[in-house]
Amino acid sequence: MNDVYHYPPDLFDLIVQTIPLLNKSKKAVLTFFNGAGVEVALYNDVVKTLQTNPDSLSKYDICRTILERINQNSEKYLRQRRELLKRITEFEAFSTCWENDQFKAKGLVAEIQKVINVKDSFTRMKQERENEQSLRKQEYQNKINQIQKRKVKLEDIKKELFSLFSETNPQKRGKLLESALGNYFKTYEILVKEDFKRNGEAGEGIIEQIDGIIEIDNQVYFVEMKWKKDAIGSDDIYQHLGRIYHRANAHGIFISASGYTPSGITAGKEALIKNALLVMFDLEEFVKIIESESDFPNYLRSKIQSAIIEKNPYKRG
Known part of the structure; x- marks a missing residue:
């Protein structure tokens, strides 16, 4: 808006032409400025000149002199410039003007209104562009911050995973593994639920325990984590598949x-026959993914495609 209220040449000239037409006398012109908040001290020399030699200055001379002075300082007289424009654009008492000046005054007021509206529009568009640029800059900065935070979290998770190799207590190691991988899934906002237990009815106690649930591309995946001395055989795979078979989709x-x-591995492939999908990972894969700063959801998608298209649930990148 300052672009409008710091009068550019075209608007300045229109104001110089208009104010004298809205006021019949030179004294009325001074009163018009004074009413807009322009202090007399700013044009005291004009007042003295009018007192000693009134014919030496026209109404137009008075307007131009005062307007030049308040237009020089963009900040000090901002309020006065705004008030002058407000008084001109809202002026309706054209009957108080000289009869021969009324139509011309109406035309000039309308022209000033038009100029202000156009300049206001450009100012608004400029502000909108600046706001949009600022928003994009902020969004970009937010993304950078998120990436930095994710890097810090991934570094902590990597340390968690490495520390597990020195843990000798199997139960404690298993819980720490669940925690570390749960935190890993959280960093990508795909974790739906951490480990939970399902109790049976009539006091049956715990009948099912699941290490975690994630969701990707609107598909739910039940996660099972095992840290055993020996390689995972079909019994463990079938046990996990049992949880999947009894749940829709x-x-x-x-x-x-x-x-x-x-x-x-064969047991994992058999899941496809029953319209279920099992994706098999090595813990080592997670360490490599984290170290390479790969995007896990995309990595998982490639594993899912291999399981479906190639019928290979255990394909490693």
């Missing part, structure tokens, strides 16, 4: 720290 992910036996 559910799929599975199996993560092993000790690899898989041939029978375990």
Whole structure:
């Protein structure tokens, strides 16, 4: 808006032509400026000249002199410039003008209104562009911040995983593995639920325990994590598949720290026959993905495609 209120040449000249037509006398012109908040001290020399030699200055001379002075300082007289424009654009008492000036005054007021509206429009468009640029800059900065935060989190998760190799307590190691991978899934905002237990009815106790659930591309995957001394065989795979078979549209992910036996891999392939999907990971894969800063959801999508298209649930990148 400052672009409008700091009068550009075209608007300046229109104002110089208009104010004298809205006021019949030179004194009325001074009163018009004074009413807009322009202090007398700014044009005291004009007042003295009019007192000593009134014919030496026209109404137009008075307007130009005062307008030049308030237009020089963009900040100090901003309020006065705004008030002058407000008084001109809202002027309706054209009957108080000289009769011969009324139509011309109306035309000039309308022209000033038009100029201000156009300049306001350009100012608004400029502000909108600046706001949009600022928003894009902020969005970009937010993305950078998210990437930096994710890097820090991934570094912490990598340390968690490495620390597991020195843990000798199997139960503690298993829980820490669940926690580390759960945090990993959280960084990509795909974790639906951490490990949970399902109790049976009539006091049956825990009848099912699931290490975690993730969702990607609107598909739900039940996650099972195992850290055993020996490679994972078909028994562990079938046990996890049992959780999937009893749920509509559910799929599975199996993560092993000790690899898989041939029978375990075969069991994973058999899931496809029953319209279920099992994707098999090595824990080592996760470490490599984190170290290479690969995007896990995309990596998982490639594994899913291999399982479906190539019928290979255990394809490694």
